[in-house]
Amino acid sequence: MAPSVLVLVLVLLDSSASLPPPRKTFLLNSADRPLLLFSLPDIQNTTTLLLSDDASTLYVGARDAVLSLDVSQSDIISLKNKVQWSPSDSETSDCKYKVKNPSVDCPNFVSVLQLINSTHLYACGSYAYSPHDAFIDTGSFSMVQPSSVRTKTRCPHNPFQRSTAISHDGELFTATTTDFKGEKPQISRHFSKDGRPDVSLDSFISLLQEPTFVSSSLDLSDRKLYFFFSEVGKEFRFVDELHIARVAQVCKDDVGGQRTLQRKWTSFAKAPLLCQLPKQLPFNVLQDVFTLPPPEGNNASDTLFYGVFTSQWSSVPESAVCVFKLQDIRNVFRGNYMTLNTQSMQWSQRQGRPIQRKCGLETASDTDLEEVKNSFLTSRSVTPVGNAPVMVSSEQQYSRVAAMRTQAANGKQYTVLFLLTDSGFLHKVALFDRGARVVEEIQVFTEPQPVKSLILSSEKGVLYLGTSEGVTAVPVTRCSIYTTCSQCVLSRDPLCGWSRSSRVCTRVEDNHEDMAQDLEHGNVEEKCQGQTETSQDQEINVQLNEAVKLFCQKPSNPSALTWTSTRFNTLPEDLFIRPADGSLMFLATADTTGTYRCEAVEDGHREVVVSFNIQLSAAPRSMRPSPKEDREPVPYFKNEPTLAEEPIKATTKTSDPERPTIKDEEDEFKVAIAEVTNHSKDNSDKTGFDKTSRKDSHSLKEPLDGAPTEKSYFSELVVVSLLLVVCICLLALGGLHVWHQSKSEKKNPLVSPGDDSKTIQSMESVPSLSSPEDADPELKVVQ
Template structure:
């Protein structure tokens, strides 16, 4: 079997071994412009491609590299972002003409700022593509004025605006990873702006140290005096016909000055190894998309530094999925201090090193080593082992969302425990906030920050200010890291499982957790409402909201006036996307023969005397139940008599019906409904409707009806009087018919005839019984009583009311 067949068989077997994937569902979703999640945006028709972000140390100024411009945005205020200063830096007409003559699109020829780094306390170093002829300059950070002379940007900034690069400045020196030629065929990791005895360094192009890489990010570790670069590239160590892509981490020492004879002006401390984002026998996620660093907790060693990366897969079995893996600095250092592979220059095959170890590749201080040691590290730069993720498992795995960028933060909860929070940007324009827990990631919320497509975007987290900046092709969006005020009860605050938020019993509000506060209700790990909210001294209404209802009474709710045999559809708002909705009837059950519970949580049924009455929509999440909606279905005063509806017709009508036929309409997601003047409002806690959503109780539409009040039980005195009158009339009619029959029998006895029809035991003929059988016919049409032969009613305060006898305008 050749290499191609072996690779295909391996992929197929690993796909079969891959376990079932669970969905990563955000608990709450906020559409763009939602009042429940207020964002601040900056955009201008004169500014585009605002994707290179640099935040000042005080968090009050955001420097943005855009197309043909560098911006200084004032981000001090929560509700506004305004432009403080703008530096125009665009190519001349001659430069644009030359770019077009090279065969490039006109839209790709402007100057796209791709490098923006603080050089010192007063200046910023900026580089741009500049019509496929990169240039760099010094910019004053306060006035945003540019120096008159510009530097050539080759090797510091990419030519193509769509090529990825990374850069970091350490002690006034620029370390970059990009491509150094027009066609993008010469990848390079280099150092620039060196002064004194230090010289600029780069990789040796003839050694094949990099194989068609895509650079993702870089990070400086001061204690190690090393810079780590993250990228993906083609793996030549695997002997496959198809190109196999792997993710890499490489290192160089900032003290490196190159060799004296061997590796002059070249790195002597370069080494690389593979990052393996894989769980068990699953297919690996081998293409890194973004990376962010999480410094160690206070008092922890530097080896506890974590690197979080987003990975996708080139395998068809993992297509469309994203994974997040974390790697510990101690594990990376351990791999770099181990064995290295060696490349046979004749066969271009990699193998384990068997010769004697002359030097330690990647070790700082090798620039003073002998030529023999430098030749050894020149050929031994690929570590033999791979770096595996922390715990040898994935931190996050999503089959529904494709993530492109991330930012990571460590948050201290109310219980003084530390939680890791990830901000993940999806390709579809949502920002997910996820907290990492022992049983898996919990997505607290998702916020739409832009409408796709956005080909270029970036993410910047300000931990001191508690905000996330999202840069896109159209502008900059500021997203607060927490949204505690959205949760209006202790139950909702605890169910969010947001380590930023806790319920304060003093202010009776969900507030941000800080070190000065104590006694906040919070349960990030379990989300147990009863345990968390009972641990603090709170009134029942404040703990669980105003909707903890007892089904032993008949609560007031929304009146739904219907006609008999009409299809009714009652909507049920969801408390969150993780909750489950269910319906209940006080003192009755919902038979599957009469009711349809649809996928959207709504309830559909045919209006009959047995289905009229109260309905409660309940939401259950993590063992906590709350009432979301209350309906009272009643019959109209002058009902029509349509034909009976079959169950098949009920399904068809329920699918086409938008909701209950009442002026209430459907449930909006964010805005409160606007009731008419004849509508009364009853406050009911809901999750989707917002903080103070209202359920409406309509005034009666027909004369002579009493309004639906918040009383314990409905009042049917008028209906009882009407039924009593009808009963008296029926009894009078029955007496008259009976008297007429007796009179006819008396006449027949006094005047007998031949061939007379036979009489029954009570002396009546079949013709005489026809008027009496009309009542039996009505009983046959009505059918037997429901629920085991007993009339179904609604029990309120111990009183049983027959739903057929006490309903208004029931046809006789």
């Protein structure tokens, strides 16, 4: 057994657990994980991709066009040529009467691209629900055959129906549907050579039941082709239709029988693919298959097929990846078969001598061909390597897969998978002896993409993703994002290792002795001896009672952040706040100065991420005269308004004024806060500390940038003096008025001597200085 297969067996023994979350996450347009996007304003639905043999040209089948892109450089994608290929107005008008949505269904969606030979490219498109094909000269990139040639068996009418095609030595093999409704599946050979006729499936009975074709592969050593698909399993009798993942085989040079099965496949057979955890329902819907050739020098029977499966019974996004070996597929097709009773349409186990299931049955008798015709389903299923999935995800539904082998620093071969999720992320998964591990996830698109394709160039180290938005190039790795030896080793990326001589994380090359890498355990202490650099403290000067926020970014998703200080064994909760983003907030006082270190803990390894040294600037003089020089500073948390540069709404709850609560502190931080940001080494020339300017709460004036100065109250003293003079004058006038009134009463008494009950009405108009209603004098306050 090949070493790579032995590794897979060990992996599968421990694959029952669900896939752990990704270690690193990079969102779209991340500077740490840049992507290369090619798009044109007049081109859409670039969903069919074909890479040339020398990996320098990428052919793209799009909506009403075929493109030729130059991808010879890994960091540049440029347009070489374009062929416009769209239906005529009359053909579009005919399509409008047949489909539900003319603007969506009636353009020409190119779904098949294959190199027929070294000079010509074959293309087939839906062409307004009337499939057409064409040949394109790869040199001049022009059509050499009119696009008016109509075909019915090489690509589907429906542009959103999946199909697969493969070519070899000038011949084209396709698996698609041939009718307008997409209900008649067909596997065919076209452009047959050496005088052989084109062949297809026998239509006398239904050999395929509502299939969805996903992939095809050529086995040159056995001269056979394999087609992977899902279909309805008619061999089972259930209330609900049961979907079954299948693989079908045909012989490449099959020419059909002489009388029975003329121009039909005599070698067609199909077998179930089983992807199932022990004692659980199987993952029975096949989404995609990637063919991984064996290592150079190995037998072709060691070819592996990586398949992505989902379940028709699952109500949540989940999927599994199973690996099938070519030799196991061959053994199943060489085994026993079921027989279909064409009268009752019931399947039963075949009895008697084994059926002749081999290539070259063109001279077989009619009796033998009748047996072949009714016995095309194998009795056994093809089981995966290790009899279990290589990985299972209970949170993601994968739709596409690609795989590559790479040699680690220890000389061992590892497999890396690239899985595309429905949510728009590309997962990079490494397969280890102890199970699968998601090294990183990269966001490649934001909107759901119903049609997409994924092509891997192992030689160039680039993935090409085709969606409706354009063609995206994704490098398989970017080791430079790991800036320390510990992070490089903890990443456990089979493609990356820490170079001890250059002290950088780089792609693993031939000089393995210089590389620090531990994929199975991530042992940093052993691999990074003498490679750890001491983190330099960032000197930060702050004002007394100034709010400080220290930022610290997690180096990976599973790592946990902790803060340590030279002044405290444990940071007191009444002085420090730990928000959910991992930062640290506190007030700058004599008790909170010192060095603060943010440490990340992952897999038992502790590493300093960033370190700050907080120092107080020169203390300002007191705003109130005091004979004591050591008067305590005014607390920051007090019930007075603080005016920030920008208006911020904050809700403050009433609490004990002698000891502010954590909630009060958070609310005060919302009013005015100074932030210290952990900058990357690329921006190391910046201080990383931002102070929020605050206006004086009494004078509402900006403080000077220089040293603090004592506040002047001269203007306020002038205003108060003027108000005092005005009050004295008013009191004097009031006294004169009272004295004048009392003198008048003696001359003119208010009560007449003849009538005790009468009161002089003018008494009511005299204001009383002691009346509560008239107690406030009418004064104008000078601001």
